[in-house]
Amino acid sequence: VKDFGIEKTLKNLGIKEENKGTSVGGKYFASGKTIESVSPADGKLIAKVKTSGESDYDKVIETAQKAFLEFRLIPAPKRGEIVRQLGLKLREYKEDLGKLVSYEMGKSLQEGLGEVQEMIDICDFAVGLSRQLQGYTMHSERPGHRMYEQYHPLGVVGIITAFNFPVAVWSWNTALAWICGNVTIWKPSEKTPLCAIACQNIMNEVLKENNLPEGISSVLVADHEIGQKLVNDKRVALVSFTGSTRVGRMVSSKVAERFGKSILELGGNNAIIITKEADLNMSIIGAVFGAVGTAGQRCTSTRRLIIHEDVYDEVKSRLVKAYGQLKIGNPLDEANHVGPLIDVDAVNQYEESIKKCKKEGGKFVVEGGVLSGKGYESGCYVKPCVAEVKNSYEIVQHETFAPILYLIKYKTLEEAIAIQNDVPQGLSSAIMTQNLREAELFLSHAGSDCGIANVNIGTSGAEIGGAFGGEKETGGGRESGSDAWKYYMRRQTNTINYTTQLPLAQGIKFDL
Ligand code: NAD
DSSP states (O other): OOOOOHHHHHHHTTOOSEEEOEEETTEEEOOSOEEEEEOTTTOOEEEEEEOOOHHHHHHHHHHHHHHHHHHTTSOHHHHHHHHHHHHHHHHHHHHHHHHHHHHHHOOOHHHHHHHHHHHHHHHHHHHHHTTOOOOOEEEOSSTTEEEEEEEEEOSEEEEEOOSSSTTHHHHHHHHHHHHTTOEEEEEOOTTSHHHHHHHHHHHHHHHHHTTOOTTSEEEEOOOHHHHHHHHHOTTEEEEEEESOHHHHHHHHHHHHHTTOEEEEEOOOOEEEEEOTTSOHHHHHHHHHHHHHGGGGOSTTOEEEEEEEHHHHHHHHHHHHHHHHTOOBSOTTSTTOSBOOOSSHHHHHHHHHHHHHHHHHTOEEEEOOOBOOSTTOTTSOOBOOEEEEOOTTSTTTTSOOSSSEEEEEEESSHHHHHHHHHOSSEESEEEEEOSOHHHHHHHHSTTSOOSSEEEESSOSSOOOTTSEEOOEETTOSOOEESTTGGGGGEEEEEEEEEOSSOOOOGGGOOOOO
């Protein structure tokens, strides 16, 4: 068995055999039950975490509220300086944090490192943004009046995240939330608690070195009940939720009931349209990476290929060949393309989906299956598979968080776009074509209905500079780049009268 240096990594990141899962600033405590973090890579116990209990919750909220009163007074560019320092620390810890992501979550080491790179990128982006939290100025209809708008911080921002991006999603939210003057409380997935503790440890160093109040950054490693408390808590101004559509639907209605704000980043059912004018070499690489990268556990994973009938057979046979070359195994070993699923429950869902697909008439051209034997002791390794289906199958309409790729044939581009849009989700989409007319139709108002629409790159992944998120059951939220920062602030319109008169708007007279 290769030693991937995990012990050293854990030590460098401050992970002990037994950890406490609640932290405000540098203080750790916890009164909940103990959970175990087991690696899907080798099935070994990595460490234990005592989770946050009910009694820890109020302490965290109250400390965060107190910290907010101080933090909001620090000028935004100075808050940007704090985020800049976090970016520097992340550069220092990149190797270790990337490795922990890979070992605890199961994605390849390259993807783990890529996730940390995204954290660094969002920090850089947020630093620049901290000098650009701009509002409009408007011309008043009244003489001697000035109108403008400002953006102010919201207060406590709750961040609930999924297991599949166990560190990056935290930073997408925190980097923006902090430069906007908010304080944050993170409820990470209970499947990746050590990644959360490692991030908090890194941020604690920054807070300590800058003498900042505890409570700017807090973590609650806990089950969904503590998540529910955050959702229902009026003291939490914004809940940024990343996870399944099933849970997101509940979060959305509960937060709306109390007139809180939410950002929802939910499931996807992403497709690539491969037209007869596509570069097929690029199409195959984009499709295979999109479908099997992170073992199909990205919200942007490619789940459907919608292929023109003229190139359908060729694409199919090249896919079968490419799938035959995939190496499945320990994600820390760079020779492997595909790592494990997160846990045995996920494996069961994968098997269940294959069964359902077959029952509905799906024909598998690359068969799936669970792997066993040497190197697969965790029971979490599965074979990426490919099936020919109809878009209307119930199983195709759902997101299965596993490497199952569906092939669908089309005749006209209008039909392909209709198929692409005919699912409940609306996250990521792509077209492979060298024909300008096809590309432009796909991007037009008669084209893809997704939050992300790409030409000649796949559906998987995104850059920090663009706003990230999707429509329909994906929840409508946007994070990261462009003007996503506005979600983390409240907008205020100001009118100032610098005359000795009080003229009313719309010419209304009110003489006393
Ligand atoms: P999940 O919905 O099971 O869990 C997400 C988080 O919600 C976890 O922290 C969990 O503890 C918490 N939670 C569960 N029940 C809750 C409740 N009742 N109240 C409050 N919190 C609760 O999702 P998962 O299995 O961890 O992640 C996979 C899903 O996340 C996929 O559907 C994927 O597409 C989606 N995802 C979306 C994006 C995006 O940006 N659109 C990014 C990553 C993952």
